[in-house]
Structures are given as C-alpha cells and as structure tokens.
Amino acid sequence: DAKTTQPTSMDCAEGRAANLPCNHSTISGNEYVYWYRQIHSQGPQYIIHGLKNNETNEMASLIITEDRKSSTLILPHATLRDTAVYYCIVRGISGTYKYIFGTGTRLKVLA
C-alpha cells in the first residue's frame, strides 16, 4: 500500500471551504484514495473515496490530480463540527484490504 503525506494541522474559518491536501506519489494504478475523519476520540468515519475521477457526496468532494500523485479533500462550507483529524489512505482493491493509517491532518474550524 502506498504511503501518504499530509500536513500536520490546518485552520479554516467557519463557513469557508476547507481544502485538505494529500500526497501519494507512489500510488499504483489499482489503488484507491480514501478519506476518513476522527472527531475527538470517536471511531473514524468514512467520508469519500476515489480512483481516478473526482468524486462528490453529501459530505465532501475529492479532487484527484491527473497523474494521481496527489489529491484534495474539500469540505465546501466548514462548520465547527468538522473540527477533526482527517486521514488520507491509499489502499489496493485486491489482497488484504487493510488500511494503513498515518497521523492525518488536524483541522480546526474557527468561529
């Protein structure tokens, strides 16, 4: 499974878009990009995932670069409840399906 690199922390003003970057330069062709978040010490919550194309759901948008070496998670209108640690994970679709979690990005949404 490819390694990911994320900034340690970020701040975002409430109501503004939060853009969380992730580098995964060693990603291979059959690996998906997943995003999870963990609010305080709760269990991680699945947000979104993608392979090549940009994806959007009710929580967020995922933008993957054409070369797939990086991606950005976008929370369009951040709220205080979006304050959490955000994990970017790259995982293959075959084999053991296990996630390798890094330390993530600690996003703080400011009032």
Place this chain on the structure above:
Amino acid sequence: DADVTQTPRNRITKTGKRIMLECSQTKGHDRMYWYRQDPGLGLQLIYYSFDVKDINKGEISDGYSVSRQAQAKFSLSLESAIPNQTALYFCATSDGSRGQGYTFGSGTRLTVV
C-alpha cells in the same frame, strides 16, 4: 442501536490480568478488524478476519489474540495485560466490496495499571 457495538466502553485492569474486548455488528459484513490507537497517533491494525474461518495477524499482533465466534462477533483478548497496551481500541467492519469504506465502532478505552 449502533451498527458496530464495542463493549466495554472503558476498562481499567491490572497488569497480568486477562481481558476480553468484544465487538458485534449488525451490518451483515463478512470482514472485521481490530485496531489500536495510541495518543496522538494513527490507528494500527492488530488482527483482521475475512470470514468466520479466516483470522490474520496485522501489524502489531504480539500480546493479543482474537476469536471470531460468528459472522457478527469478533473478540480481542489480551492474555496478560501490560501497561503499554493502554490505548483506544477500535473494531471495524467492511463488506469487502470493491472500494467500499469501513464502519468503525465507538471504541474501548483500556487502561492497564
């Protein structure tokens, strides 16, 4: 009721004691996982199971054992607890479908004194 339920939520135990953490799910998923999280760090995989007859070691299985009693139940045991096993423990499930995410439980906070 939660899709993935972990019991107990909190536990304090003494060094050398055997302790079991339980996980049950109503998702109908075949795959279940146990993760450990130390303060300020990401999650580390302890054990995972793809079905009732399949058990696999993860990154940090030493000092732990598991039992998959049924599709819906996956227990983690610490045979002889030690203080550096003090951590948050999470159970997760997935259905193994291509690209689908995991569902995590709320966690068990274990303190070994």
